[in-house]
Amino acid sequence: MILYSLRCSHDHQFDEWFSNSAEYDTRHAAGSLVCPQCGDTVVTKAIMAPNVGKARSAPQPSPACGTPMGCGGCAFAGQH
Numbered sequence: 001m002i003l004y005s006l007r008c009s010h011d012h013q014f015d016e017w018f019s020n021s022a023e024y025d026t027r028h029a030a031g032s033l034v035c036p037q038c039g040d041t042v043v044t045k046a047i048m049a050p051n052v053g054k055a056r057s058a059p060q061p062s063p064a065c066g067t068p069m070g071c072g073g074c075a076f077a078g079q080h
């Protein structure tokens, strides 16, 4: 499964799952991609979402480093 971020001509952005990129092409060509907010069928691919697979496991951003000395002493040294 691929999650695409789509955008209609009114700049509404929404996500849609496809089993592969060919399914996107098919549905786009058939005009069956509809904006859930305004019903617009002029939908284009926005940036591709990095999430692939069933789990929506976006990587957690590193928490802001709270140590006044910088990142050297915190648990996230080298990650931010």
Ligand SMILES: [Zn+2]
Pocket (backbone or CB within 6 Å): 008, 009, 010, 011, 012, 035, 036, 037, 038, 039, 040
């Ligand atoms: Zn729309």
